[in-house]
Amino acid sequence: MEAIPKSRNLGDSTPRDLLTGSKRLLTTRDLLYQLGASIHGMLFDRQNLGPSSGRIVLGPPGRPEFNLGRYLAHNVINLATYGYLGLGADPRVKRAASEAIEKYGTHTGGPRLLSGTAPVHCQLEQYLAEFLSAESVVTYSSGYGANVSVIPALFGPGDLVVLDRNAHRSLYDGAMLSRAAVKRFAHNDLGHLEYILRRTADVRRRLVAVDAVYSMEGHLAPIPDVADLVHRYGAFLLADEAHSIGVIGRTGRGICEHFDIDPGAIDIRIGTLSKAIPSVGGFAAVPASVGAILRYSSHARVFSAAMTPGDAAAALAGVEILDKEPERVTQLQRNAALFGTRLAGHGLDTFGSESALVPVRVGNRIATLDAAHSLLERDVYVNAILSPGVPAGSERLRCFVTSAHDPSDLLLAADTIASIVDRARPHVIAAVTR
Numbered sequence: 001m002e003a004i005p006k007s008r009n010l011g012d013s014t015p016r017d018l019l020t021g022s023k024r025l026l027t028t029r030d031l032l033y034q035l036g037a038s039i040h041g042m043l044f045d046r047q048n049l050g051p052s053s054g055r056i057v058l059g060p061p062g063r064p065e066f067n068l069g070r071y072l073a074h075n076v077i078n079l080a081t082y083g084y085l086g087l088g089a090d091p092r093v094k095r096a097a098s099e100a101i102e103k104y105g106t107h108t109g110g111p112r113l114l115s116g117t118a119p120v121h122c123q124l125e126q127y128l129a130e131f132l133s134a135e136s137v138v139t140y141s142s143g144y145g146a147n148v149s150v151i152p153a154l155f156g157p158g159d160l161v162v163l164d165r166n167a168h169r170s171l172y173d174g175a176m177l178s179r180a181a182v183k184r185f186a187h188n189d190l191g192h193l194e195y196i197l198r199r200t201a202d203v204r205r206r207l208v209a210v211d212a213v214y215s216m217e218g219h220l221a222p223i224p225d226v227a228d229l230v231h232r233y234g235a236f237l238l239a240d241e242a243h244s245i246g247v248i249g250r251t252g253r254g255i256c257e258h259f260d261i262d263p264g265a266i267d268i269r270i271g272t273l274s275k276a277i278p279s280v281g282g283f284a285a286v287p288a289s290v291g292a293i294l295r296y297s298s299h300a301r302v303f304s305a306a307m308t309p310g311d312a313a314a315a316l317a318g319v320e321i322l323d324k325e326p327e328r329v330t331q332l333q334r335n336a337a338l339f340g341t342r343l344a345g346h347g348l349d350t351f352g353s354e355s356a357l358v359p360v361r362v363g364n365r366i367a368t369l370d371a372a373h374s375l376l377e378r379d380v381y382v383n384a385i386l387s388p389g390v391p392a393g394s395e396r397l398r399c400f401v402t403s404a405h406d407p408s409d410l411l412l413a414a415d416t417i418a419s420i421v422d423r424a425r426p427h428v429i430a431a432v433t434r
């Protein structure tokens with residue numbers, strides 16, 4: 001195999017070098033120019049980078065090797081991937097996945113309802129149920145699949161789904177697919193939610209759906225107050241814990257542990273196995289009666305192939321580690337506080353993030369892409385989050401802190417982000433006043 005020459009600094013190369021070898025990138029470049037988008041946008045679509053033989057290989061969070069296409073490889077401080085507990089390359093997780101593949105093969109060849117269930121799926125569901133103090137856990141092949149499957153299985157025409165305006169796309173898609181009426185309330189605005197609940201008292205069944213931790217802001221939903229309100233009005237509550245399990249609460253059990261309330265306060269807890277838990281998959285933690293309905297009538301469990309045994313085993317090993325090593329959660333929370341405080345000390349706007357997901361406001365599409373690219377040149381890898389994913393004018397860099405980050409790397413990254421975003425600000429102001 002051809003050796004990849006190492007380049008410590010992306011500054012040694014030009015964006016043009018990064019385009020080399022990618023036909024798709026070159027052909028879409030002109031179009032993006034016409035649309036007024038920075039070509040750096042293409043650089044952040046990782047599928048565009050390099051020929052398929054040289055696609056990016058990215059290790060666990062921390063300082064993995066970041067292989068930008070075929071000819072560039074260097075180390076970055078990776079704040080762009082949500083492996084919150086740094087378990088993606090844990091030897092115990094890798095071993096569990098390999099052993100499951102050896103034992104059961106690479107797939108089960110069926111949906112869970114029919115031929116797709118291996119013992120490891122049941123072990124995972126049982127362990128998760130105990131870990132989360134839930135009567136029943138039903139797993140799916142993705143967190144997205146869980147949301148678009150669970151809501152339509154439980155709610156339908158004649159019902160109402162009320163979503164926080166910033167709730168994850170999969171909740172919105174699930175609500176639309178259910179054919180229930182859909183309303184949205186202003187982000188974390190309980191006055192607005194109560195207004196809607198008061199005016200829809202005659203609706204047969206109502207579901208209020210929120211993110212426990214919001215995936216673009218890092219805000220927490222005020223769950224104790226939301227749950228009180230929702231139940232006072234006779235509605236049901238669903239919380240998506242994708243960014244909270246393994247992240248908040250003293251031992252990583254999520255939003256209920258964080259607020260020290262009974263997990264039963266949330267009727268349906270949705271989770272993913274792709275973030276703090278180092279695999280892919282999703283789940284619903286629910287009362288036993290709801291679990292029975294989901295098992296037999298939620299479409300992703302009936303009509304879509306089961307999680308592979310390797311993924312299920314990796315997830316199970318990940319949950320076991322989370323359960324037995326809560327110190328990882330403590331370290332994650334310490335790291336997140338360190339990073340957020342350093343950014344705030346530089347006067348940056350982190351949207352009031354209260355979690356390990358820390359956005360930094362830039363405020364303009366091109367300036368945000370340019371900032372992300374400049375950061376990559378300085379070995380700091382973050383997500384550029386643009387409209388329409390977030391409202392125009394609130395474009396941001398999104399950083400995921402993990403327990404695997406070295407605190408000194410986090411301080412260095414925060415200082416580097418501050419120097420770049422400060423430089424981007426006049427650009428943003430010029431664009432806004434133009």
Ligand code: PMP
Pocket residue numbers: 142143144145168170211215240242243272273274280281282
């Ligand atoms: N819910 C939220 C809040 C998320 O952030 C995500 C992933 N970005 C999902 C659901 C979907 O999870 P998955 O990637 O497992 O499909």
